[in-house]
Amino acid sequence: MKSPTSRAVNGVYLPVLVLLLLAATLSSQAQYIEIRVSTKFILNGSSQPPTGGYTTSNQWRQAIDTANAGNARFGRGFRYQYPSFDGSVNGYSQYYNLDQSEAVPFEYSIRTNAAQTGWRADALNVYIVNRNLGPAGNEWCAGWASNPEDALANYAPYNTMNGRIAVFCAGVQGAPGSELSIVAHEFGHHMGLIHTWADDRVADTVVDADPTVCEQPGVPDWCSCKFNNTLARAAQLGWSAAVLRVATNNIMSYHCDNDLDFDLTEGQLDRWADIARRYLASEMTGVTYFVDRNNAQGGNDGYSTNPYRLVQTGVTAATATSGNIVMIRPGNYDEQFTISKPVTLRATRSGWVTIGKP
Numbered sequence: 001m002k003s004p005t006s007r008a009v010n011g012v013y014l015p016v017l018v019l020l021l022l023a024a025t026l027s028s029q030a031q032y033i034e035i036r037v038s039t040k041f042i043l044n045g046s047s048q049p050p051t052g053g054y055t056t057s058n059q060w061r062q063a064i065d066t067a068n069a070g071n072a073r074f075g076r077g078f079r080y081q082y083p084s085f086d087g088s089v090n091g092y093s094q095y096y097n098l099d100q101s102e103a104v105p106f107e108y109s110i111r112t113n114a115a116q117t118g119w120r121a122d123a124l125n126v127y128i129v130n131r132n133l134g135p136a137g138n139e140w141c142a143g144w145a146s147n148p149e150d151a152l153a154n155y156a157p158y159n160t161m162n163g164r165i166a167v168f169c170a171g172v173q174g175a176p177g178s179e180l181s182i183v184a185h186e187f188g189h190h191m192g193l194i195h196t197w198a199d200d201r202v203a204d205t206v207v208d209a210d211p212t213v214c215e216q217p218g219v220p221d222w223c224s225c226k227f228n229n230t231l232a233r234a235a236q237l238g239w240s241a242a243v244l245r246v247a248t249n250n251i252m253s254y255h256c257d258n259d260l261d262f263d264l265t266e267g268q269l270d271r272w273a274d275i276a277r278r279y280l281a282s283e284m285t286g287v288t289y290f291v292d293r294n295n296a297q298g299g300n301d302g303y304s305t306n307p308y309r310l311v312q313t314g315v316t317a318a319t320a321t322s323g324n325i326v327m328i329r330p331g332n333y334d335e336q337f338t339i340s341k342p343v344t345l346r347a348t349r350s351g352w353v354t355i356g357k358p
């Protein structure tokens, strides 16, 4: 959504020092990249939908509010829209109870039968089933989302598309204190984020202790088990208190009590923005272009891995279409530039940006 006040930046010429507060924008109201969400129910053989909290709009609104409170803390300008309930899917009752081995065939079938399944190219597609993951005949109640960077590519013969789906068991609970942030976790996977105890392809995260060893019958307190294992790893590897905190609060971990204060590192947020621009742009109202005056590479594509060096280059790229964000790395940008269309400039949480003579 574009705010009328964003027109205030039209034609502004900035010859003097402009300070950008952390995550501030040039307009009085931030312009967000809104991610459209579309949910569908898989019906059973009697054409009945699954039942549970995540079949209700109230639960979804609370979960989206929780996820967006995180997005507000992260300061990257992303927001999830409340889901559009786009109907029910008949003829897929074999997936009403979806076991682990059916995940990839399910996604492939859903996406190649869009007319029947309500698949939308312009939204984050969520399918609600009765049971999800686990062995056939004894399925679990969990959530998963495929990775847009590679998922289906690893699963011949379904390797003609990259992953782009989220699936929830209707009654999924999540870890204690994380009942609502499970949506933020699964949507984090959808944005290309990987569990923090695996190789998450992010440079600034530490490798957490494997939480799955705690999620076993006979372990009396899974939450304490996971936390204590992470504490031991922190002591062993000499993590700082700040590193320990972001590890235990990370939304891509399985740690408990994440509804209120979950976190992501700057590297995870960079990866999110890049994956969104590269694979998921059709689902949202804009993309992110990065600027870093200190980029020693060519600076020719505006991804976080090779950001533009000039704000002007970022602005030119971002204003070619509407709704985009220019994310500027810390530093002083001694340049004059013209903004001729509405655009949002943001700085990361990691430092100050100044524009003009220092």
Ligand SMILES: [Zn+2]
Residues within 6 Å of the ligand: 185, 186, 189, 195
């Ligand atoms: Zn996960």
